Amino acid sequence: MLTVTGLRKRWGPVQALNGFDLRIEPGEICGLIGHNGAGKTTFARTVAGLERPDAGTVVAAGTNLTTAPRSARRLIGLAPQETALYPTATLRENLRLYGGLAGLRRTGLRAELAAVAEALALTDVLDRPIAALSGGQQRRAQAATVLLPRPRVLLLDEPTVGADPTTREALLRLVRTRADEGAAICYTTHYLPELEQLDATLAVAAAGRVIARGHRGDLLDGLPGEVTVTFTGAVPDHLADASAPAGELRFSAADPAQALARLLRDLGPDTARVRTAAIREPSLDDLYRSLAETHDAA
Numbered sequence: 001m002l003t004v005t006g007l008r009k010r011w012g013p014v015q016a017l018n019g020f021d022l023r024i025e026p027g028e029i030c031g032l033i034g035h036n037g038a039g040k041t042t043f044a045r046t047v048a049g050l051e052r053p054d055a056g057t058v059v060a061a062g063t064n065l066t067t068a069p070r071s072a073r074r075l076i077g078l079a080p081q082e083t084a085l086y087p088t089a090t091l092r093e094n095l096r097l098y099g100g101l102a103g104l105r106r107t108g109l110r111a112e113l114a115a116v117a118e119a120l121a122l123t124d125v126l127d128r129p130i131a132a133l134s135g136g137q138q139r140r141a142q143a144a145t146v147l148l149p150r151p152r153v154l155l156l157d158e159p160t161v162g163a164d165p166t167t168r169e170a171l172l173r174l175v176r177t178r179a180d181e182g183a184a185i186c187y188t189t190h191y192l193p194e195l196e197q198l199d200a201t202l203a204v205a206a207a208g209r210v211i212a213r214g215h216r217g218d219l220l221d222g223l224p225g226e227v228t229v230t231f232t233g234a235v236p237d238h239l240a241d242a243s244a245p246a247g248e249l250r251f252s253a254a255d256p257a258q259a260l261a262r263l264l265r266d267l268g269p270d271t272a273r274v275r276t277a278a279i280r281e282p283s284l285d286d287l288y289r290s291l292a293e294t295h296d297a298a
Helices: 040-047 067-074 089-100 106-119 135-147 165-179 193-195 216-220 256-265 268-273 284-297
Strands: 004-010 014-024 029-033 055-060 078-080 153-157 184-188 201-206 207-214 227-232 248-253 274-280
Touching: 004 040, 004 089, 014 029, 014 055, 014 184, 014 207, 029 040, 029 165, 029 193, 029 274, 040 055, 040 078, 040 153, 040 184, 055 067, 067 078, 078 135, 089 135, 106 135, 106 165, 135 153, 135 165, 153 165, 165 184, 165 193, 184 207, 193 284, 201 216, 201 284, 207 216, 216 284, 227 256, 248 256, 248 268, 256 274
Parallel strands: 029 184, 029 201, 078 153, 153 184
Antiparallel strands: 004 014, 004 055, 201 207, 227 248, 227 274
């Protein structure tokens, strides 16, 4: 559905995109993660046709952005980080405008407007000016303008930044619904638990290109987990780490459950002083740190 190949974009001395490759299938949510400056926002704006790439191709649902820009842009929806709404117009007027620009008319526009407003809990504020909406409502309104025409490719650039829990849950539900309907979705976020909730595949960006791509389980395979044990009194001398809090033992292990069982078996009399024992499987945070450190060292 979305195929991006060799995308390059330079801003003066900064190479924002440096051979960015990404493919997202219909019905797939791809979580795009990376540090600030990794190229995520430039990627989204370039795919949406707001920036002209220096090199590379973007193909959305079989339509090439370079050779058929107008047709390609009709297939792509972008929700940028910044709120792009008319503050003195009502939410309904904003949605009508954006829906009309996307080609919706009359009955179809009214039906889609009502549906997206209900899905994002905005029905009661449709006739309020954007400036009178709360911050969370404005985030939902921003997303509504993009979700309204049901584009085949959705680019959501940190759509829940600063959002309250109600806004976040409403947006995630609708994003999941759009994917189930067949949209290809690129979801950029720093809130990694959202990607687990969305059951998203992952693309990790660094220095303007994708350095890892795949399913969460495959990318996490082989990363170490963590074991934490607290003691009444001091940690046994042969295990003590001067940098750790008093009475706490913490270490990484490829198989944390097995490592904890082995530790408890070998503690001997000190087992009676164990207060708590916990294991933590590797997370998306661990994955990103590991990939970023590997990339920086290369």
